[in-house]
Each structure stands twice: as C-alpha cells, then as structure tokens.
Amino acid sequence: MEDKNLTIGDIAEELGVSKTTISRAISGKGRIGEKTRKRVLSYIEEHNYRPNVIARGLAQHKTFNLGVVLPGDYNVVELPFFQKCMLGISRVASARGYDVLLSMVTAENTSQLKRVVTNRKIDGAILTRTLANDKPMKYLLQKEVPFVVIGSAADERVIQIDNDHRSACRELTEKLLLSGIRKIALIGSDESHIVTGNRRRGFEDAFAGNGGRKADRKVFMNVVDDVQVQGIVEQLLADGTECIVCMDDFLCGCVLNALQMRQIAVPEQVQVASFYDSTILEYRNPSVTSIRFDVEELGQKACETLLAMLEGEEVERRTLLDYEVRMRDSTKQA
Amino acid sequence: MEDKNLTIGDIAEELGVSKTTISRAISGKGRIGEKTRKRVLSYIEEHNYRPNVIARGLAQHKTFNLGVVLPGDYNVVELPFFQKCMLGISRVASARGYDVLLSMVTAENTSQLKRVVTNRKIDGAILTRTLANDKPMKYLLQKEVPFVVIGSAADERVIQIDNDHRSACRELTEKLLLSGIRKIALIGSDESHIVTGNRRRGFEDAFAGNGGRKADRKVFMNVVDDVQVQGIVEQLLADGTECIVCMDDFLCGCVLNALQMRQIAVPEQVQVASFYDSTILEYRNPSVTSIRFDVEELGQKACETLLAMLEGEEVERRTLLDYEVRMRDSTKQA
DNA sequence: CTGAAAGCGCTTACAG
DNA sequence: CTGAAAGCGCTTACAG
Numbered sequence: 001m002e003d004k005n006l007t008i009g010d011i012a013e014e015l016g017v018s019k020t021t022i023s024r025a026i027s028g029k030g031r032i033g034e035k036t037r038k039r040v041l042s043y044i045e046e047h048n049y050r051p052n053v054i055a056r057g058l059a060q061h062k063t064f065n066l067g068v069v070l071p072g073d074y075n076v077v078e079l080p081f082f083q084k085c086m087l088g089i090s091r092v093a094s095a096r097g098y099d100v101l102l103s104m105v106t107a108e109n110t111s112q113l114k115r116v117v118t119n120r121k122i123d124g125a126i127l128t129r130t131l132a133n134d135k136p137m138k139y140l141l142q143k144e145v146p147f148v149v150i151g152s153a154a155d156e157r158v159i160q161i162d163n164d165h166r167s168a169c170r171e172l173t174e175k176l177l178l179s180g181i182r183k184i185a186l187i188g189s190d191e192s193h194i195v196t197g198n199r200r201r202g203f204e205d206a207f208a209g210n211g212g213r214k215a216d217r218k219v220f221m222n223v224v225d226d227v228q229v230q231g232i233v234e235q236l237l238a239d240g241t242e243c244i245v246c247m248d249d250f251l252c253g254c255v256l257n258a259l260q261m262r263q264i265a266v267p268e269q270v271q272v273a274s275f276y277d278s279t280i281l282e283y284r285n286p287s288v289t290s291i292r293f294d295v296e297e298l299g300q301k302a303c304e305t306l307l308a309m310l311e312g313e314e315v316e317r318r319t320l321l322d323y324e325v326r327m328r329d330s331t332k333q334a
Numbered sequence: 335m336e337d338k339n340l341t342i343g344d345i346a347e348e349l350g351v352s353k354t355t356i357s358r359a360i361s362g363k364g365r366i367g368e369k370t371r372k373r374v375l376s377y378i379e380e381h382n383y384r385p386n387v388i389a390r391g392l393a394q395h396k397t398f399n400l401g402v403v404l405p406g407d408y409n410v411v412e413l414p415f416f417q418k419c420m421l422g423i424s425r426v427a428s429a430r431g432y433d434v435l436l437s438m439v440t441a442e443n444t445s446q447l448k449r450v451v452t453n454r455k456i457d458g459a460i461l462t463r464t465l466a467n468d469k470p471m472k473y474l475l476q477k478e479v480p481f482v483v484i485g486s487a488a489d490e491r492v493i494q495i496d497n498d499h500r501s502a503c504r505e506l507t508e509k510l511l512l513s514g515i516r517k518i519a520l521i522g523s524d525e526s527h528i529v530t531g532n533r534r535r536g537f538e539d540a541f542a543g544n545g546g547r548k549a550d551r552k553v554f555m556n557v558v559d560d561v562q563v564q565g566i567v568e569q570l571l572a573d574g575t576e577c578i579v580c581m582d583d584f585l586c587g588c589v590l591n592a593l594q595m596r597q598i599a600v601p602e603q604v605q606v607a608s609f610y611d612s613t614i615l616e617y618r619n620p621s622v623t624s625i626r627f628d629v630e631e632l633g634q635k636a637c638e639t640l641l642a643m644l645e646g647e648e649v650e651r652r653t654l655l656d657y658e659v660r661m662r663d664s665t666k667q668a
Numbered sequence: 669c670t671g672a673a674a675g676c677g678c679t680t681a682c683a684g
Numbered sequence: 685c686t687g688a689a690a691g692c693g694c695t696t697a698c699a700g
Binding site for chain 1: 384386387388389391392397399402404406413414417420421424425428433434435436437438445446449450452453454455591595619
C-alpha cells in the first residue's frame, strides 16, 4: 500500500516546499505557518510516512535507545523481579519514543555493556541490580553515560530508585515482635548485595524500640545454599527459636523445605517470614508472611527518571518507593 | 585519555589520506595497499578509535540490531526458559557485532514490536514463543522482516528452531511403558501453543509400538490452573492410575502439590513425570523424571540462523535440536 | 592502489 | 513564515 521508503525529500518535492519545512512540521520546532503545517501533517498521515529514527539520531547525536543491563547469572527466584522491571521499563520507554537495548553482564564479563556504549548505541542506561563494588556502575560513571540504578548504591553520584527496604523490614519485624515472639532468627544472603545490608539494618532497627528489648535474636549472613540452610535450621530448632525470618525467597524456600522434611508444622511449631514476596512463594502452603513491592512501578520510575535526566532536568538522587507488609498464614497473628 | 569523538575525517586528515582509504582499511573491502592499511589500523589502535555504528548503519541501510520479542505475560515457570534463550541470543549477537533490542508483546498488544519495525530499528527478529495464531509472526511476515522463531510454526515460510519435542516425549513415554506401567495419564496445557500439540503427538506415538498396545491411557488437555489439576488428580487416584505425565513443569508442580496434600507417596503409590525440565523442579523431592533441553543452545542457534539469513545465506526451514531423557526418583526404574 | 564526490535521511544555524 | 546549505559520520560507485 504505502510507499515503503518515503523520505522527507519526497514529501518536500511532492508538496513543493523545502525539506526544512517538512522537518519543522514534524518536530514542531521552529516557526511554521499553520496552513503549511496542516498540509504536511495530513500528507504524512495519509501516506503513512514514518521518519527514519536512525537518521534523526545521527543528526541529533541521539539514538533513542536505552540500555538495560541485566545480570546474566541470576537465579530462578529472582527472575520474576527482572521480568517485571523490564515490563515497567519497556512500557514507559516505548511510550516516550525510546527502545530498550539489552546487555547481559556477569561479575567477570561486562563486555556487552561496553560494546553498546563504545558503539554509542544508547543515550543512557538502567542497572537492574547493583553489587557492592559494581563494575558496570563504575564503567558508566567513568564514561559519563547518564544512568540510574534500580536498587541502592553507596556512591553519591548515582541516581537510585529503590523500595524502602529498611523501613519495610523494620515494620515487619516489629509486627512479629509485637505478636509476642521473643526468640527470633534472621537468615541472610550475600552481603555484597547492597539490599542485603538495608534489610539487615531494618531488622536491627526493630529492636531499638521497646518491643525489641527483651527479644533474643540470632543473625546468619552470607548463607547461599540449601545445605547451609539445613544446618542452620537444625540448630535453630534445637535452640527453641520461635520465628525464622528470611532475607529473600530463595532462602525462605529452603527453610520451608527443611522444616517440611523434619515434619515441623508452620506456624504451629515455628513461624516463618520473608523480606520479599516473589510469586515463587505464592502457591506455598501455608502462605508466607512477607513484604510486597511493586516491581513494575520500580521499572517505570527508573525509566521516567532516566528520561528526565536525558532531557536535562534535575532529578532526585534517591527516590524510595512504597511497600506493603503482608501478614499471612506462616506467622501467628497477634 | 583518548579523543572522545574521533571521526574518520580526523584520521584521514591526520594521516594525509582520504576518508575513503580509512573506511576501506577498517572494513577490509576494496583494494588498498598493505602499507597504508597497516598505518591506518595502527593509528586507530593507538588512538582507540571506534567507528560510529549508527552512521555506518545509515549509509548501509542497516542497524546492527536484532529484535527479540518476549511475551510480556508469561508465568513464573517459563521464565528460566526465556532467560536462557536471551543469554544464548545475546552472546552470539554481540560476538557478531549486533545488539539486541527488546520488544515485549502480549496477545492483545504488539505495539512495541511495531514501533521497532516501523522505526526501522532492527535488521531482523527472533520470536521466543509462538502461538497457533501468532500476531507478531503474521506482522513480520507481512512486513517482510527477516525473522526466525524459537519453537514451531505451521506456516511453511517461517524459519524455525526447535527441540525435537515429539521424539523426546515419545522416548520418555516408551521408557515408562517399558518399565511396566499399564495405566497412564497425560495432563496437558493450552492447545493454542504449538509445542503442546507436538508433545501430545509424541506421547501418542509411544503407543503405536508394541509396548503400548496394552496400556490404558487418559488425556486431559487445556488444563491451566491448580483447581483443575486438583480435580483431575482426585479422579485419577480413584481410577488407579499408575503414572501421571505432565506436559510442563507448572502442571507438574500442581500435581505434586495435590499429591502431597493427599499424602500420596511418589513414586511408591503413583509415579510422576514431566515433559520439560525447568530449574523450578530442580530442588523438588523426589527429583522428577523429565526431559532436558539445552535452551541456551536454542537461543544461540536461532541467532546464528538469523544472522545467516541477513547475510543472504540459505538456511534450513526447520532445525531440530537434541534432548536428553532423564529418569529420576519420581518414577520406578524398570 | 587511491581519492573526489555523491549519498544515506534527517536537523539546524543562518539568511531572508 | 520559509529555504538553501552545511552537517551528522560513514559508504560506495566511479574515475583515475
């Protein structure tokens, strides 16, 4: 139907005006008569003309691409997080005329990100996870590529979009303490993830209040596999621990399995809670008390913030999104 | 350190040759003296020059971007599949100088894909899932965008990369029959997914041989949620079914839960197998008999095939990759 | 073997 | 309000 490769030049010729005029009609920049503008626009509409974004990009030194860097080595439990992030990001990106270029990086290999920036194929980037000593982050900082991170970072210069993990974990822990629990344990994962520190701090915060004074707490950090969890659970049971709080849902899954194998009833014999709420635990029986974050919103907000930066606006260094504590069947209600 | 925006023109001037020469030295196309070539190349090396891919693309009518379309509405269980696909794809893409542009589409909304193609931002596309009446597929076909699908499609014109699900399912089913099972059931999911049909056919194939003659089989299709599974399991248990085969791991998870709730021992009282092998079942106890596919290889192969097409090579309409049947603890060995 | 020139499809001072 | 011209950074016939 429509001419496959209509250009600004074709239209100019057809309408007997200059390419400049066509360009202005499209972009809306520069003075142009209302009549000519309408004429151009309706011609464009009718002939289904679409400007060549690549050419425009070349002229404007822009690509209209956003780089999203995804860890290539994440585990199954984290997957839904990245999926939802991506959904949020790609929605606002495409609504604003941008596309998403993917780079998968691992701790050792950040070459995909480097390609994309040295080839100047992106205008900015979004990091969907940050480690304590994050290579992609350093790289982008050094190359002066505008970027935001989803999560938190120590560096003052980086723009961060995160949920308020610390408050969330404090609030959940407080609720548990208020329900009368006096012997509680926290099992945490990799301390090189910034979020781990925040969650831990939130947990500790809860004991600063009155409720916590009398509570006995144990903390296990850098627990990464099923085997370790088995050992810890064993120990905690022997110890008469009333509630096991897990920093993430992978650990929580391990704990639940360990309890199940030992025929320990949840929440009757021991209560369980998680500092995250992935769909992976959704169908668990009993349902587990945890904290819910709107991850898609996180992605959206990150993308909006990046776009604002690209347009030269000032943005907050740190925006904290909300959360929701969900008491479920794995803990006893007060 | 290096000049941020070195161009081909700068180098030409610096070296006292023409831009043409620089271009030829880089691309390797066209006759050029060995000496000048070396001279140019070493200058480039030394000054860390990187050609502007966008500009090159404009001149060559290429983008060096591949569009990968991901369903925006997949469920948790399928996630690892897409993750591994992406890994395979993005590895070969970046090794060959291409980047990956992501489009998330749903059954109703394919606008992200459309943007990317009408904006001419990709040279070709990879579909990571196909439905029976696939919109993105039709669209790409109509727009004459080169593409490959991961999975199968009825249309003769589409290039497909898939595992040999049919053989795999036949082989697994045969093994089960050979172990002496005589009352077997298949629980299947959405028939609008092409792969579902292939798996079912493989299952049926197994009964064509001698082993199957005497076996009693039941098939349940279009089972999509936990509740349905509960009912079916109930019925199958009453019926004395010896083995329940699930078409995918979501269903398998549901079946295992249903059995667990009823305190039915696997494999002692009823055996269970799955036609897929996601990491989601990895930590299940007992481990479940299933079929393993190398999904990352699938992604790689798809990307290689697409790149071959873009270079004008002839490619196979259908390439089937291998599989591996894994007998585990959820079935009794013969 | 090498170069001048036109072209890819847009944008944007500058001039009128 | 409108246009001619130069430019974005490359490639590629064409000529020599």
